[in-house]
Amino acid sequence: MKKxxxxxxxxxxxxTVVEHFQRGFKENIPSLSHRGKQFQEIYQDLDNGLRKLxxxxxxxHIFIVGSGTxxxxxxIQNCVGKYSFHxxxxxxxxxxxxxxxxxxxxxxxxxxxxxxxxxxxxxxxxEKTELICFTHNETSSGVMLPEKEIAxxxxxxxxxxxxxxxxxxxxYADLDYRLIDSVFFSVQKLFGLPAGLGIIIVSxxxxxxAEKLLERGxxxxxxxxxxxxxxxxEKRQTVETPPVLEMYVLEKVxxxxxxxxxxxxxxxxxxxxxxxxxxxxxxxIFSAFIEDNMFRSQTVIVVDVQKAKVDVKKKLSEKGFIVGSGxxxxxxxxxxxxxxxxxxxEDVKKLIKELNLF
Amino acid sequence: MKKxxxxxxxxxxxxTVVEHFQRGFKENIPSLSHRGKQFQEIYQDLDNGLRKLxxxxxxxHIFIVGSGTxxxxxxIQNCVGKYSFHxxxxxxxxxxxxxxxxxxxxxxxxxxxxxxxxxxxxxxxxEKTELICFTHNETSSGVMLPEKEIAxxxxxxxxxxxxxxxxxxxxYADLDYRLIDSVFFSVQKLFGLPAGLGIIIVSxxxxxxAEKLLERGxxxxxxxxxxxxxxxxEKRQTVETPPVLEMYVLEKVxxxxxxxxxxxxxxxxxxxxxxxxxxxxxxxIFSAFIEDNMFRSQTVIVVDVQKAKVDVKKKLSEKGFIVGSGxxxxxxxxxxxxxxxxxxxEDVKKLIKELNLF
Numbered sequence: 001m002k003k004x005x006x007x008x009x010x011x012x013x014x015x016t017v018v019e020h021f022q023r024g025f026k027e028n029i030p031s032l033s034h035r036g037k038q039f040q041e042i043y044q045d046l047d048n049g050l051r052k053l054x055x056x057x058x059x060x061h062i063f064i065v066g067s068g069t070x071x072x073x074x075x076i077q078n079c080v081g082k083y084s085f086h087x088x089x090x091x092x093x094x095x096x097x098x099x100x101x102x103x104x105x106x107x108x109x110x111x112x113x114x115x116x117x118x119x120x121x122x123x124x125x126x127e128k129t130e131l132i133c134f135t136h137n138e139t140s141s142g143v144m145l146p147e148k149e150i151a152x153x154x155x156x157x158x159x160x161x162x163x164x165x166x167x168x169x170x171x172y173a174d175l176d177y178r179l180i181d182s183v184f185f186s187v188q189k190l191f192g193l194p195a196g197l198g199i200i201i202v203s204x205x206x207x208x209x210a211e212k213l214l215e216r217g218x219x220x221x222x223x224x225x226x227x228x229x230x231x232x233x234e235k236r237q238t239v240e241t242p243p244v245l246e247m248y249v250l251e252k253v254x255x256x257x258x259x260x261x262x263x264x265x266x267x268x269x270x271x272x273x274x275x276x277x278x279x280x281x282x283x284x285i286f287s288a289f290i291e292d293n294m295f296r297s298q299t300v301i302v303v304d305v306q307k308a309k310v311d312v313k314k315k316l317s318e319k320g321f322i323v324g325s326g327x328x329x330x331x332x333x334x335x336x337x338x339x340x341x342x343x344x345x346e347d348v349k350k351l352i353k354e355l356n357l358f
Numbered sequence: 359m360k361k362x363x364x365x366x367x368x369x370x371x372x373x374t375v376v377e378h379f380q381r382g383f384k385e386n387i388p389s390l391s392h393r394g395k396q397f398q399e400i401y402q403d404l405d406n407g408l409r410k411l412x413x414x415x416x417x418x419h420i421f422i423v424g425s426g427t428x429x430x431x432x433x434i435q436n437c438v439g440k441y442s443f444h445x446x447x448x449x450x451x452x453x454x455x456x457x458x459x460x461x462x463x464x465x466x467x468x469x470x471x472x473x474x475x476x477x478x479x480x481x482x483x484x485e486k487t488e489l490i491c492f493t494h495n496e497t498s499s500g501v502m503l504p505e506k507e508i509a510x511x512x513x514x515x516x517x518x519x520x521x522x523x524x525x526x527x528x529x530y531a532d533l534d535y536r537l538i539d540s541v542f543f544s545v546q547k548l549f550g551l552p553a554g555l556g557i558i559i560v561s562x563x564x565x566x567x568a569e570k571l572l573e574r575g576x577x578x579x580x581x582x583x584x585x586x587x588x589x590x591x592e593k594r595q596t597v598e599t600p601p602v603l604e605m606y607v608l609e610k611v612x613x614x615x616x617x618x619x620x621x622x623x624x625x626x627x628x629x630x631x632x633x634x635x636x637x638x639x640x641x642x643i644f645s646a647f648i649e650d651n652m653f654r655s656q657t658v659i660v661v662d663v664q665k666a667k668v669d670v671k672k673k674l675s676e677k678g679f680i681v682g683s684g685x686x687x688x689x690x691x692x693x694x695x696x697x698x699x700x701x702x703x704e705d706v707k708k709l710i711k712e713l714n715l716f
Contacts, residue, residue, distance in 0.1 A: 003386060003389075005386065005389040007389065007391050009599065010388060010389050010390060010391065010392065010599060010602060011389060012389060013383075013388055013389060017388075018383050021379065021383070025371075025376050025379070028361060028363065029552075030368060030371055030375075030546075030551075030552035030553070031361075031363040031365065031368050031369060031370060031371060031680070032368060033365050033368065033682065034368065034553070065424075066423075066424030066425070066428065066598075067424070067598040067599060067600075068598070068599075069581045069597060069598035069599075070424065070581070070582075070598070072580070072581070073579070073580045073581060073582075076580075095581075098580075099580040099581065102577065102579070102580040102583070103577055103579070103580055104577040186599065188388075188599055193388075194387075194388035194601065194602065194603040194604075195388070195392070195599040195600060195601055195602055195603075196554045196555070196600070196601030196603075196604060197554070219460065219461055219462040221431070221460070221461070222430070222431045222434075222456075222457040222460040222461055223427045223428070223430070223431060223453075223457065224428075224431075225460070239427060240424075240425040240426070240427035240428070241367065241368060241425060241426075241427075241544065241546055241553040242425075242553060242554070243552065243553055243554030243601070243604075244368060244552065244553055245552040245553075245554075246552075246554060246601075322389070324391065
């Protein structure tokens with residue numbers, strides 16, 4: 001039986017991924033030296049592609065790391081002497097906060113219940129804050145923060161740095177990078193690659209902050225501190241041997257996405273999300289976990305399945321539709337449906353048809 | 359023209375790698391949830407396989423990280439409050455030392471010139487040392503430290519922890535793990551995989567040390583500190599989404615190596631190394647950079663090519679033999695030849711034949 005993976009990452013591979021891997025093997029990409037010219041060209045092409053796809057401002061840097069989770073650590077180490085401030089409304093924003101604690105910083109936070117957004121107008125961020133941390137899309141609960149609100153906060157506190165976790169929303173997320181100092185994501189979500197690669201995009205301000213921390217004698221990490229990442233990325237190299245084949249395939253997928261057009265990808269994402277939410281809002285058994293339309297994720301749709309009184313995930317999997325279980329305490333109560341570029345409108349319609357049989 | 363990569367990593371892929379990738383794609387491995395049962399089984403099989411192949415003692419833990427370079431950082435963070443001691447005789451052992459500095463520690467070292475080993479009997483390690491760091495095989499210069507000497511040092515200083523970088527020697531390295539507290543390697547060297555995965559094997563003593571550091575309020579890192587790595591690895595999970603497909607393929611290659619037999623792999627490695635060194639010792643133009651037989655690497659053979667007065671690397675590449683250039687200051691003066699399990703005796707003989715034409 002052919003399976004479709006609607007899991008929120010790792011997920012369905014982007015349709016061209018396997019063929020790019022095959023070609024990569026044929027061209028000996030995995031055996032290339034990461035100190036050679038051919039690797040530099042792959043890195044350069046990837047850099048160009050990502051800049052174009054995400055409209056990365058000039059002067060910003062694109063770094064290769066191991067995962068989105070690593071990117072959290074590197075962002076905190078390099079942008080925070082002592083005080084970060086976190087918008088926490090689920091497991092991944094919480095992890096960002098805990099990361100700061102574990103690294104010996106003194107993070108503050110505003111907490112919302114899982115499944116809730118924030119009342120941005122009422123939040124006052126402490127004066128000493130060096131870095132404000134957002135999780136654009138909470139993969140755990142399916143809450144997406146409006147890009148506009150993130151921008152408003154950034155404008156209100158221009159002296160603070162801004163970090164945005166877009167692990168499960170890039171490249172759908174339409175952020176104004178000029179207002180942001182660290183944006184990061186991993187490749188196994190919307191880019192539809194096998195896991196094993198993270199990307200951080202950092203502003204010149206973030207680089208300066210890292211330099212200042214070093215001057216003050218604060219450790220910003222070793223091989224993946226911003227200074228070292230910058231030194232190597234400027235010559236289109238990486239500090240360590242990176243996942244060269246993954247970078248090659250990512251560059252190809254970014255190319256495919258550019259051919260399709262980011263506007264088209266965003267429109268399709270919203271169309272598919274609307275199909276799902278409209279279905280859920282009208283359904284008797286299933287309902288969307290996120291009620292407030294303003295905070296409904298377009299990329300990870302969380303469904304309350306408690307009324308079904310059967311194992312919905314299992315039943316769906318018997319039909320070849322693999323969805324994610326609920327996160328943490330919601331393991332049995334929710335299912336999570338990824339809505340990524342790898343999922344066609346047809347796939348989503350088929351899934352809805354199947355859900356409608358419950 | 360068919361190419362053979364004798365580069366010291368990334369290198370020639372192990373002969374079965376592409377076919378394992380194909381199968382992995384067919385079985386939807388990259389789309390599997392890293393919180394699911396199927397992933398746990400892959401992790402468990404990999405753990406079992408590595409334990410068997412490397413004779414890892416009971417009670418030791420196998421952790422998944424991003425690279426050998428990351429493993430250096432994690433080892434220092436979790437095994438050193440203040441004082442590490444480093445055997446430095448090339449770029450990678452130097453990096454281990456610098457990593458400790460960058461992480462705010464106070465490392466000491468004994469330095470040998472590139473291409474030299476150490477006179478182990480005369481070295482006195484400062485009393486306060488918490489961790490002694492060895493680079494078993496210096497990929498930069500082709501010096502391999504005898505396993506016996508590492509063991510002697512470990513026995514002489516039983517109160518200190520021992521770390522051994524086996525990035526370019528595992529699984530050839532025949533170490534007594536019972537004397538060692540952190541051994542790490544990456545997969546793009548002797549295991550012949552595409553880069554993107556690192557393995558750390560740690561002793562119960564190392565775990566205890568990390569716990570003590572945490573108790574003393576010293577940051578041991580965040581998502582990849584030993585405590586967190588242990589918590590997840592015990593349930594056969596990883597903290598972040600790991601390179602699942604790479605782990606799957608590594609498990610398969612470890613299986614292939616077990617079928618072949620580690621003894622056979624070691625014998626063949628030594629046989630091929632002997633072919634190369636015998637050729638070099640008898641040759642008029644080329645010579646082995648490492649003169650002392652005791653320190654000659656069996657896995658990365660460094661050749662002094664200065665007398666050739668031509669670009670040996672380029673000439674070889676025109677015939678399909680891709681070798682590594684010299685490292686750092688030796689870029690033009692040396693070539694580096696990897697002797698990994700992916701390289702057959704026949705491949706090595708062909709390369710020697712080609713070298714003999716100069």
